[in-house]
Amino acid sequence: MTEPLLSVRDLKTQFFTEDGTVRAVDGISFDVYEGEIVGLVGESGAGKSVATSSILRLVDSPGEIVGGEIEFKGETIFGLEEDGAGELRPRDEMLTESEMRKRIRGREIAIIFQDPMESLNPVFTVGGQLREFIEINRDLDPDEAREEAIDMLREVGIPAPESRYDEYPHQFSGGMRQRVLIAMALACQPDLIIADEPTTALDVTVEGEILEMVTDLQEKYDTSFIWVTHDMSVVAEICDRVNVMYLGEIIEQAEVDDLFYDTKHPYTSALLDSMPRPDKTVDELRPIEGVMPEAINPPSGCRFHSRCPEAREVCREVHPDLRDLSDEGAATHTGACVKHDAFDVGYDDSPAIETQTGSGFSAGLTETGGEAE
Amino acid sequence: MSGVGPAESDPDALLQVRDLCKYFDNDSGLLGSVGLDDEFPYVTRSSSNVRAVDGVSFDIKEGETLGLVGESGCGKSTLARTVLRLLEPTSGSVYFQGEDLASLSGEPLRRMRKDMQMIFQDPQSSLDPRMKVGPIVEEPMQAHGMLDEEGREARAKELLEKVGLDPQHYNRYPHAFSGGQRQRVNLARALSVNPDFIVCDEPVSALDVSIQAQVLNTMEELQEEFDLTYLFIAHDLSVIRHISDRVAVMYLGNIVELADKEELFENPRHPYTRALLDAIPVPDPRSGGRDELLSGDVPSPIDPPSGCRFRTRCPKLIQPEAYDMTDETWRNVVRFQRAVKRRAFEETDPDALRGRYFDDGVPSGDAGTLLDEALGHIQRDEWDDAEAILTERFADESVCATAKPAYEVESALTDGRHYAACHLRRDEAVASAVDESALDGAARLGTPEADD
Numbered sequence: 001m002t003e004p005l006l007s008v009r010d011l012k013t014q015f016f017t018e019d020g021t022v023r024a025v026d027g028i029s030f031d032v033y034e035g036e037i038v039g040l041v042g043e044s045g046a047g048k049s050v051a052t053s054s055i056l057r058l059v060d061s062p063g064e065i066v067g068g069e070i071e072f073k074g075e076t077i078f079g080l081e082e083d084g085a086g087e088l089r090p091r092d093e094m095l096t097e098s099e100m101r102k103r104i105r106g107r108e109i110a111i112i113f114q115d116p117m118e119s120l121n122p123v124f125t126v127g128g129q130l131r132e133f134i135e136i137n138r139d140l141d142p143d144e145a146r147e148e149a150i151d152m153l154r155e156v157g158i159p160a161p162e163s164r165y166d167e168y169p170h171q172f173s174g175g176m177r178q179r180v181l182i183a184m185a186l187a188c189q190p191d192l193i194i195a196d197e198p199t200t201a202l203d204v205t206v207e208g209e210i211l212e213m214v215t216d217l218q219e220k221y222d223t224s225f226i227w228v229t230h231d232m233s234v235v236a237e238i239c240d241r242v243n244v245m246y247l248g249e250i251i252e253q254a255e256v257d258d259l260f261y262d263t264k265h266p267y268t269s270a271l272l273d274s275m276p277r278p279d280k281t282v283d284e285l286r287p288i289e290g291v292m293p294e295a296i297n298p299p300s301g302c303r304f305h306s307r308c309p310e311a312r313e314v315c316r317e318v319h320p321d322l323r324d325l326s327d328e329g330a331a332t333h334t335g336a337c338v339k340h341d342a343f344d345v346g347y348d349d350s351p352a353i354e355t356q357t358g359s360g361f362s363a364g365l366t367e368t369g370g371e372a373e
Numbered sequence: 374m375s376g377v378g379p380a381e382s383d384p385d386a387l388l389q390v391r392d393l394c395k396y397f398d399n400d401s402g403l404l405g406s407v408g409l410d411d412e413f414p415y416v417t418r419s420s421s422n423v424r425a426v427d428g429v430s431f432d433i434k435e436g437e438t439l440g441l442v443g444e445s446g447c448g449k450s451t452l453a454r455t456v457l458r459l460l461e462p463t464s465g466s467v468y469f470q471g472e473d474l475a476s477l478s479g480e481p482l483r484r485m486r487k488d489m490q491m492i493f494q495d496p497q498s499s500l501d502p503r504m505k506v507g508p509i510v511e512e513p514m515q516a517h518g519m520l521d522e523e524g525r526e527a528r529a530k531e532l533l534e535k536v537g538l539d540p541q542h543y544n545r546y547p548h549a550f551s552g553g554q555r556q557r558v559n560l561a562r563a564l565s566v567n568p569d570f571i572v573c574d575e576p577v578s579a580l581d582v583s584i585q586a587q588v589l590n591t592m593e594e595l596q597e598e599f600d601l602t603y604l605f606i607a608h609d610l611s612v613i614r615h616i617s618d619r620v621a622v623m624y625l626g627n628i629v630e631l632a633d634k635e636e637l638f639e640n641p642r643h644p645y646t647r648a649l650l651d652a653i654p655v656p657d658p659r660s661g662g663r664d665e666l667l668s669g670d671v672p673s674p675i676d677p678p679s680g681c682r683f684r685t686r687c688p689k690l691i692q693p694e695a696y697d698m699t700d701e702t703w704r705n706v707v708r709f710q711r712a713v714k715r716r717a718f719e720e721t722d723p724d725a726l727r728g729r730y731f732d733d734g735v736p737s738g739d740a741g742t743l744l745d746e747a748l749g750h751i752q753r754d755e756w757d758d759a760e761a762i763l764t765e766r767f768a769d770e771s772v773c774a775t776a777k778p779a780y781e782v783e784s785a786l787t788d789g790r791h792y793a794a795c796h797l798r799r800d801e802a803v804a805s806a807v808d809e810s811a812l813d814g815a816a817r818l819g820t821p822e823a824d825d
Contacts, residue, residue, distance in 0.1 A: 043581040043582065043583060043584075044581055159715035159716055159717055160715065160716035160717075163716075173670055174445075175670075176670075203444040203445050203608060204444075204608065204609075204610065204649060204652045204653050205444060205648065205649065205652045205666070205667050206444075207652070207654070208651075208652035208653075208654070208666050209666050209667075209668075211654065212666060230581060230582065231582075231654070232582075232656040233611075233653070233654035233655055233656040234654050235656075236654065236655065236656050236657055236658040236660070237654040237655075237658075256658045257658050257659065259658075260656070260657060260658050260659075261658075261659075270583070271582065271583065272656065274582055274583045274585075274586040275582055275586070275611065275656055276586070276589070276609075276611040276612050276614060276615035276616075277611055277614070277615075277655070277656065278610045278611040278614060278638075278650070278653040278655060279655050279657070279660065281614060281615070281634070281635065281638070282615055284590075285586040285589060285590055285615065286586070287583055287584075287585075287586030287587040287590060288583035288586075288587075289587075291551050291553065291584065
């Protein structure tokens with residue numbers, strides 16, 4: 001592989017709330033190469049959506065990207081440097097807000113959200129919204145843009161696109177609306193599409209159709225995707241490489257087959273074990289004990305140690321970084337768990353700690369009741 | 374348990390649902406059903422019903438979990454609410470412990486509610502944010518006059534512990550709990566009146582996978598401890614497969630297949646069940662792709678297709694007896710008919726269309742003539758005429774359109790009964806509730822309004 005299309009290094013996004021600083025994304029790094037689908041999985045509150053909004057610099061107050069580098073096709077979407085006084089300030093080559101708006105968002109990087117109804121304006125026709133988007137972003141005149149919009153609608157499998165062009169979003173079913181959003185995302189032929197749980201709200205049959213369509217279109221246009229989801233089945237079906245997130249950190253990175261068949265991190269294994277399977281009967285589910293802790297005050301050491309079945313004393317003290325755990329010659333497979341030899345911090349000799357099985361439910365009591373995401 | 378054969382009383386059945394229908398009036402308001410016409414008498418009254426649940430029968434035995442699965446809009450939740458008499462059934466009956474709920478009302482019905490409880494999908498909106506958890510759990514007991522104040526408090530605390538919460542949370546408000554914990558509060562509330570039967574309407578679909586597993590495990594433990602019977606509704610087949618003993622698959626207001634869990638998942642006999650099972654992504658990157666996906670949308674329940682409701686999307690639509698095409702050719706005709714109906718292409722040249730849709734065989738004889746006629750209409754841009762020919766002369770003549778299927782087949786893997794509403798099962802059926810005269814008349818024309 002050549003240079004990555006998108007490269008994220010040590011990205012940190014924090015929310016400054018009255019209760020304290022929420023470290024929603026805490027130092028994640030990953031690459032997206034041309035033409036691949038990269039998965040970003042985790043439970044709610046893991047920081048998946050904040051990570052994707054950060055890539056487009058769409059984080060609003062009280063949230064702020066406080067550190068890290070985001071490079072896209074050689075341009076700096078985000079990057080800081082120290083000025084003379086030791087204060088951090090944006091680097092000169094960092095794209096300005098208007099460059100982001102006019103050149104990057106929509107044209108180079110498009111995003112598809114989970115709820116298609118909220119992304120479409122209910123008082124304008126579907127075709128009109130699509131046409132306007134194409135008109136502005138591709139500098140076409142209205143008639144050409146209309147033609148293009150109809151072509152895109154047909155491309156994503158909307159029946160009778162000429163007549164449906166003039167219909168309003170409420171006249172479309174959920175799956176059809178999601179298709180419209182995919183048409184909108186593809187309309188400017190971006191190099192990267194960020195899909196934020198686009199099929200979560202859909203029925204399995206519709207989800208299947210959409211996944212199939214995305215795979216076809218991806219082959220045709222050679223677009224890269226970042227696919228955000230909590231569903232390991234979707235990951236298994238469409239992703240090439242996967243990043244597993246837990247509490248603001250990426251804890252395992254691997255090619256999809258390795259992730260499922262040579263799982264390195266106990267959290268990933270626990271996630272896979274806790275799922276009921278459609279293809280075989282599982283007698284007993286093994287749920288992950290407890291709930292994800294708050295990102296305001298994450299556990300010391302390994303953030304998963306409080307729920308980890310394999311936790312030992314050393315996990316409480318050592319904060320593992322992502323290290324390459326792959327065999328020589330194999331594809332890169334990184335994981336952040338000290339039980340592997342690559343860490344050598346004395347895991348094998350460390351006494352096991354009691355996970356908070358008994359108090360798991362009470363430990364999860366939140367004062368806000370909200371989720372960090 | 375199924376609509377097939379005599380509805381003999383199963384002595385173990387806690388709940389028997391017979392031919393239950395629930396229609397909603399589509400025209401609300403005083404003038405809702407009034408339409409204007411350009412001929413005398415200028416004003417017409419029409420009413421159309423949304424047939425949300427249309428002739429559903431099943432039994433639930435004591436202590437078992439019946440899973441109910443289907444796409445959104447198929448009537449799962451309406452069925453659950455009608456079974457509990459939260460909605461008044463249009464027709465049919467629901468026998469709970471031998472009494473017909475459909476005929477009860479007022480105080481006797483209210484007293485029956487003590488034995489049947491419900492858990493809803495959204496744990497947030499089903500708890501009053503201004504009530505503390507303790508009183509929330511006590512409220513049903515109070516409504517049914519159970520225990521005194523102290524006894525209720527003690528029982529509430531005991532139940533909170535049983536569902537995996539800390540009894541000290543008695544004085545907390547729902548907002549202090551996470552989604553999974555709120556669903557546990559709902560469980561405790563449902564259990565407080567010591568019910569026999571709980572309807573769970575998508576209880577875990579709003580929860581994260583790891584939390585989902587915790588709640589599912591708790592529900593199974595409680596079922597064992599309190600000897601509960603569940604009607605478990607979900608759209609997620611993996612969850613259904615995990616928790617159910619038997620599974621019913623619903624499509625557009627009808628149950629299309631009902632069998633023991635293993636039997637249904639390993640030996641599905643209805644094309645819709647097969648399509649559903651095929652559509653689920655499997656958490657295994659080596660599982661390979663899927664065969665064929667369903668296309669098209671679920672038809673409107675206001676005017677559902679005649680016969681088998683799934684026929685407009687079914688990949689296995691049966692060829693009308695009047696024609697003698699090969700299987701491939703018939704598939705091509707069906708595919709072409711559906712494409713025309715959806716206006717899925719712009720091409721109007723007959724030869725190009727033949728090449729695109731009939732590359733491995735153009736039908737001959739009558740069928741060929743009809744197809745040529747339809748292609749001619751398309752060439753002249755008369756899409757509606759082309760659609761009418763293809764629909765009325767091909768799709769609507771299938772036995773799937775003329776007779777409503779209802780068969781019981783031999784179970785291959787378990788000893789339970791296996792109901793499959795599909796005409797493909799006609800020859801292997803051990804029992805059938807299909808009107809034979811309708812089958813004989815399979816070649817007659819479908820009613821004009823019953824197109825797909």
